[in-house]
Amino acid sequence: MNSIFELFKIGVGPSSSHTVGPMIAAFRFGKECIEKSQVATGADVSIARVEVQLYGSLALTGVGHATDNAIVVGLAGCLPDRTSPEVIQTTVDAARKTGRLLLNGQREIQFDESNDLVWLRNETLPQHPNAIQFKAFRDSGECFLEDQYFSTGGGFVYSREEFDRNFAKSPSAPVVGDSVPYPFRNAKELLQMCRVAHASIESLIQANELTRRSELEIASQLDLLWSVMSNCIDRGCVSSGILPGSLKVPRRAPGIFSKLSRQIGSFELNSSQDMLPSKLLGESKPGALTQSDPLAQLDWVSLFALAVNEENAAGGRVVTAPTNGAAGIIPAVLAYYVYFYPGANRQGIHRFLKTAGAIGLLYKRNASLSAAEMGCQGEVGVACSMAAGGLAACMGGSNEQIENAAEIGMEHNLGLTCDPIAGLVQVPCIERNTMGAAKAINAARLAVLYGDGHHFVSLDRVIETMRQTGVDMQLKYKETSLGGLAVNFVDC
Ligand code: SF4
Structure with missing residues (x-):
């Protein structure tokens, strides 16, 4: 981490690890789905549905911490610092009523929470207790894209690849990056x-x-x-x-x-x-x-x-x-x-x-x-x-x-x-x-x-x-x- 402005984020309640983090993770996955689908074909391809699995602490306290709402609005293209609490509520209500949402605000997909949001209360991933698995499926049922994200507290989010890279860091890594004049570690x-x-x-x-x-x-x-x-x-x-x-x-x-x-x-x-x-x-x-x-x-x-x-x-x-x-x-x-x-x-x-x-x-x-x-x-x-x-x-x-x-x-x-x-x-x-x-x-x-x-x-x-x-x-x-x-x- 490089900046105090990564630490102080403007967001929405009630939780940084269980609301803000999952919303950012869902936003990133939805965005990646849209980008990859266009790169793969040069044209729009169908993405029928997205399945989200919540592990460990996210599954155990996610309902009280509004993790479900965060996932829905994140997939719909909302970010916590740019979306008002009122828009978040409207977006969640519409998705729940119709069973559909606009992935990254662009592509309509099915999102039936009872099937597509899975609470794995007795399972954890080894990397971190706050883990999310996303999978996007085509009309054919084939998995088009999948990734894991980890919400490590304070609204910080890492994809699987970022997590492996960041948390395998050397013990001598500075608190702030080497590119600054004062790269202190402690x-x-x-x-x-x-x-x-x-x-x-x-x-x-x-x-x-x-x-x-x-x-x-x-x-x-x-x-x-x-x-x-x-x-x-x-x-x-x-x-x-x-x-x-x-x-x-x-x-x-x-x-x-x-x-x-x-x-x-x-x-x-x-x-x-x-x-x-x-x-x-x-x-x-x-x-x-x-x-x-x-x-x-x-x-x-x-x-x-x-x-x-x-x-x-x-x-x-x-x-x-x-x-x-x-x-x-x-x-x-x-x-x-x-x-x-x-x-x-x-x-x-x-x-x-x-x-x-x-x-x-x-x-x-x-x-x-x-x-x-x-x-x-x-x-x-x-x-x-x-x-x-x-x-x-x-x-x-x-x-x-x-x-x-x-x-x-x-x-x-x-x-x-x-x-x-x-x-x-x-x-x-x-x-x-x-x-x-x-x-x-x-x-x-x-x-x-x-x-x-x-x-x-x-x-x-x-x-x-x-x-x-x-x-x-x-x-x-x-x-x-x-x-x-x-x-x-x-x-x-
Ligand atoms: S760490 Fe737990 S007990 Fe403390 S403020 Fe957060 S949710 Fe509440």
């Missing part, structure tokens, strides 16, 4: 490169990104990420109702937002447009929010995380940061910086995202972002670590203090299991993001305000510990809904 090298260059982590990431895009493009992309995050918080705070799925979980963010807003009684609210966190808090003075309760800021942070994760659970637009299940932590901590931190500005938002991105790249390279491999420590734990590092940078922390903050953020999430009830990204996921955000702020404050960068466990060691813990973790705690809260929530 936190130790990152810090050493910063020392030699007398530069911040943010500056090194900026230098690496400049090999791929202009300064203006980097800034615009970072602005876009914050804007999607901020809009998601706004939407989540005013969207009430029940979340999709069998649990009938009520949304909590609007009620909390309403209570917290009332504490800011001195503000003039001119229209309903003003009743959004971005408007309300954007114009407030940080001190005004804590006059009656010194911990009110913490309540706002919890609200931000709840708002994003409720939007995610409802299939809304979110930034995968670095996964969807943990999509609320970085926006919540960044919103804490924006709304409550004295002197917060656009440059600080960029610094936060670049620093958090650098830390995320280390986890992606040296462990995994997949809950099917690492449990929830690979989602909520990594997001907490990234957010802690990002906030530490905005607080003026040194590179060593940033590394310390990121390390603390993970150290106290080690062993966190993934056990979503009913396979839905709702309980414990939504509330867990509030805890991750609070821990991240605590970690940044410990490292920057009360530490000097020296500490016992390095970030590299804690990343390796997370990886080993993930390997040792029983399968039932790795996004299968076969253990933990997923089987113990009913009070008999």
Whole structure:
């Protein structure tokens, strides 16, 4: 992986590995079908149907994670960053009603979900627990094209050939490609490169990104990420109702937002447009929010995380940061910086995202972002670590203090299991993001305000510990809904 912009993707809920990844895989297979059919014949040939087999974790929790919808719309030519949640729903509804879809938006084929989408709950492929097998058939019944894809977490997808090539890489492969000025492999090298260059982590990431895009493009992309995050918080705070799925979980963010807003009684609210966190808090003075309760800021942070994760659970637009299940932590901590931190500005938002991105790249390279491999420590734990590092940078922390903050953020999430009830990204996921955000702020404050960068466990060691813990973790705690809260929530 080369760029922080591969880590922060704009997508849709509820899951990066089970929704965003499968949608991209289905899109790629559908596109390849169309291209190969034209190359093979020089003219259109018939592709009668596509069969999709879901393995392992994808099969076990795919219904709750909307993997079925993702496959349908991906085959129909939709991509998560370019398709609105409304179009996704319309496309799925039409395919279900007619039993047909437009492959890659071009060729009508049969897609009868009861036959063509196969859930292999007791089978896994050796490469990865999130595997998909696609087969396209001609009218004659002959298999025209087949491939396997692996959704490895955070919306990353590899075909069989890409997987073999990427994951057979040499242990010395850098986190970012050799073609950049700072091809670091781990936190130790990152810090050493910063020392030699007398530069911040943010500056090194900026230098690496400049090999791929202009300064203006980097800034615009970072602005876009914050804007999607901020809009998601706004939407989540005013969207009430029940979340999709069998649990009938009520949304909590609007009620909390309403209570917290009332504490800011001195503000003039001119229209309903003003009743959004971005408007309300954007114009407030940080001190005004804590006059009656010194911990009110913490309540706002919890609200931000709840708002994003409720939007995610409802299939809304979110930034995968670095996964969807943990999509609320970085926006919540960044919103804490924006709304409550004295002197917060656009440059600080960029610094936060670049620093958090650098830390995320280390986890992606040296462990995994997949809950099917690492449990929830690979989602909520990594997001907490990234957010802690990002906030530490905005607080003026040194590179060593940033590394310390990121390390603390993970150290106290080690062993966190993934056990979503009913396979839905709702309980414990939504509330867990509030805890991750609070821990991240605590970690940044410990490292920057009360530490000097020296500490016992390095970030590299804690990343390796997370990886080993993930390997040792029983399968039932790795996004299968076969253990933990997923089987113990009913009070008999
Ligand atoms: S428990 Fe954690 S890892 Fe599992 S689905 Fe929920 S947020 Fe994701």
